[in-house]
Amino acid sequence: MTFHELLDSIPEYAKDLKLNLGSVMEQSELTEQQAWGTAVACSLAARNPQLYGAVLAEAGARLSPQALFGARAAAAVMGMNNIFYRFRHFASNENYGAMPARLRMQSIRTHGADPADFELWCLAVSAINGCQVCVDSHEHAVRDKGLSEETVLAAIRIAATIHSLAAVVGAESAAAA
Amino acid sequence: MLGVGQKFPSFSLQATVSLEKGKTFSTITDEDYPDQWKVYFFWPKDFTFVCPTEIAAFGKLNKDFADRDAQVLGGSTDSEFVHLAWRQNHPDLKALPFPMLADIKRELCAALGILDPQEGVAQRATFVVDPHNIIRFVSVNDLSVGRNPQEVLRVLDALQTDELCPCNWQKGEQVLQVSV
Numbered sequence: 402m403t404f405h406e407l408l409d410s411i412p413e414y415a416k417d418l419k420l421n422l423g424s425v426m427e428q429s430e431l432t433e434q435q436a437w438g439t440a441v442a443c444s445l446a447a448r449n450p451q452l453y454g455a456v457l458a459e460a461g462a463r464l465s466p467q468a469l470f471g472a473r474a475a476a477a478v479m480g481m482n483n484i485f486y487r488f489r490h491f492a493s494n495e496n497y498g499a500m501p502a503r504l505r506m507q508s509i510r511t512h513g514a515d516p517a518d519f520e521l522w523c524l525a526v527s528a529i530n531g532c533q534v535c536v537d538s539h540e541h542a543v544r545d546k547g548l549s550e551e552t553v554l555a556a557i558r559i560a561a562t563i564h565s566l567a568a569v570v571g572a573e574s575a576a577a578a
Numbered sequence: 579m580l581g582v583g584q585k586f587p588s589f590s591l592q593a594t595v596s597l598e599k600g601k602t603f604s605t606i607t608d609e610d611y612p613d614q615w616k617v618y619f620f621w622p623k624d625f626t627f628v629c630p631t632e633i634a635a636f637g638k639l640n641k642d643f644a645d646r647d648a649q650v651l652g653g654s655t656d657s658e659f660v661h662l663a664w665r666q667n668h669p670d671l672k673a674l675p676f677p678m679l680a681d682i683k684r685e686l687c688a689a690l691g692i693l694d695p696q697e698g699v700a701q702r703a704t705f706v707v708d709p710h711n712i713i714r715f716v717s718v719n720d721l722s723v724g725r726n727p728q729e730v731l732r733v734l735d736a737l738q739t740d741e742l743c744p745c746n747w748q749k750g751e752q753v754l755q756v757s758v
Contacts, residue, residue: 478743486745502741509742511613511647520744527745538744 402451404459407570415569421562430555435518437463438472439559442522445476446529447567451574456563471514475522478508483530490534517546524553525560579691579703581716586616586707587689591653593677594661603658606651606677608711615648615738616707617730620681620692620700622721624656624664628702632724634670639727646734647709653679655687655699694721706734 402410411419426436437460444456460469485504489497512519520543527535543553580587590607619636621629636643636650643650654661658680665671665678679686681700687693692703704725706715715733719725 482743482745486743501739502746503736503739504741505735505739506742507647507738523743532745535743535745538746542744 402455404455407452407455410573411566411569412573415566418562418566418569421558422566425555425558425562428555428558430549430551431559432518433463434465434468434515435521435552435556436559438468438475438514438518438522439525439556440563441469441472442476442479442526443529443560443563444567445473446480446526447564449567449571452563452567452570467513468515468518471512471519472522474508474512474514475519476526478506479523479526479530479535482506483527483532483535486534487530487532490532517543517548520546521548521552521556525556528557528560529564579716579718580689580705580713582713584713586618586705586711586713587686589681589686589689591686592658592680592682593651593653594658594665594680595677597662597665597672602662604677606679611649613647613709615646615709615734616705616711617643617648617650617734618653618679618705618707619650619725619730620653620687620690620703622654622694622697622699622702624654624660625667628722628724629654630664630668630670632727633674635725636727636730637671637674637676639731640675642731643734646731646738648706648734650676651679652676653681653686653700655681655684655693657682692718697721704730706730706737708737 408419408422426440428436431439440456441460444453481504485502520539524536524539524543527539540553544550586608588608590605593604593606594602595604596602621633623629633652636652640650661678661680665674681687684693687700690703690705692701693699694701702719702721702723702725704717705713708714714737
């Protein structure tokens with residue numbers, strides 16, 4: 402399914418999401434790489450194969466191979482880190498914070514994409530996965546690397562829209578099958 | 579000898595990289611394999627007994643090292659032609675996937691401080707070097723004792739599991755700067 406076929410398949414009750422997706426991908430606060438990298442990372446994190454496939458196909462025409470790799474690497478590594486660091490944050494026992502993670506997260510160093518954009522994608526995925534510590538720390542990292550609050554919120558609009566659309570697309574295609 | 583935290587010495591050496599005619603030798607320097615970890619391991623003499631076992635064992639784990647962005651480099655004070663002859667001669671070494679460095683002038687081994695005072699050849703030393711060419715792990719076995727490459731892999735894993743994510747920040751800490 403292409404990105405536009407996917408948009409056309411969104412049911413009437415979710416029209417807000419459909420229209421939002423169209424507009425959030427065109428926000429002037431984001432470069433094309435930031436916007437489409439965020440969409441790729443968020444659709445991977447949102448666990449709907451059809452939505453992910455459609456976004457990936459569209460993004461493939463717009464992003465460099467490094468950016469495509471980086472966006473997916475951000476979703477992959479944050480899918481792990483959000484759970485791990487969220488556990489530390491959830492548990493009131495502070496000893497866990499002093500114990501080493503002992504998890505590989507080399508892709509944070511080796512992803513090869515723009516460092517600020519990579520942080521932005523990590524932040525958007527963290528918003529989806531719901532880790533307060535990760536949202537807070539990556540929000541700082543993104544702005545340390547020079548991106549504005551407007552850019553951050555623009556990426557979060559994409560995350561929010563994609564997250565909801567993943568549920569709608571998944572549920573409707575299951576019901577129709 | 580050089581230890582953890584020190585820069586791996588600069589070098590430019592001939593290496594035996596293949597059995598294929600015309601592609602057997604190549605010059606390798608410390609600047610090759612940028613952005614990669616390096617696992618350097620040295621043995622005393624080609625054509626001796628302990629060596630092929632552990633060299634072949636490193637060869638078997640080459641893909642595991644590659645998965646961890648690490649380039650394996652073997653070496654001794656023998657020439658590249660001796661390395662080639664040994665590889666042609668020994669079935670376990672024919673398909674060796676990593677270069678064999680020929681430190682025939684002993685400059686690299688001397689700079690590393692791993693020349694055996696009695697024998698004048700490389701000691702059985704292993705160095706794990708990070709992408710910035712900083713030594714992060716060293717071990718030296720007695721000339722007669724073989725190595726366990728699995729243990730080197732475990733060390734590399736441990737070195738690579740530092741918490742790079744800003745999520746690991748503790749309140750009051752400096753901002754983590756990930757070098758890219």
